Amino acid sequence: MFLRVARHTDDLERIVNFYVDILGFELLGDFQNHNNYDGIFVGKSGLDWHFEFTKSHEKANHTFDQDDVIVLYPKSIIDYDVLVSNLLHANISIVTASNPFWNENGKMFLDPDGYRIVISPLKAIINEIN
Structure with a gap:
């Protein structure tokens, strides 16, 4: 698929x-x-x-809430640190997630359209599954 x-x-x-x-x-x-x-x-x-x-010629009409999140799991802690550093260097601020899990297991940022993107260490998904 x-x-x-x-x-x-x-x-x-x-x-x-x-x-x-x-x-x-x-x-x-x-x-x-x-x-x-x-x-x-x-x-x-x-x-x-x-x-x-x-x-398109139609203006985007984004409707989402604070729990609509895309989560990215870098493969290593070095990759995680680089992504977070790149975002902060680009003056993209960390935002507080409404779900405390994401605050404890990563950093949340907003993309240019206001969608929430979480950068989370791969160990977080391993802990979540187990």
């Missing part, structure tokens, strides 16, 4: 900066004026999932 998480945005450039330049994902592809949409695909080569971000 393949997974695509698709979301509409008003600013593809800021999304590329956040997900590619800061978080280190790859720009896997893009398209322009496909049925009046421009878009990008962001992820990692060779994996069975990616994010798609689209922009």
Whole structure:
């Protein structure tokens, strides 16, 4: 099975900066004026999932709550430290999660559209599963 998480945005450039330049994902592809949409695909080569971000003439209407979260688990504590450092260096502030688990097991940030992204050490998911 393949997974695509698709979301509409008003600013593809800021999304590329956040997900590619800061978080280190790859720009896997893009398209322009496909049925009046421009878009990008962001992820990692060779994996069975990616994010798609689209922009159109319609303004994005984001409706989400504080528990709608994308969680990224870097493979090592060094990778975790680098991601958190990259976000802080880009002046992206840590925000407090409403679910205390994420405050205890990672750092939460907002992407350019206001969606919550948690960077959590891989050990957190191992502890959660066990």
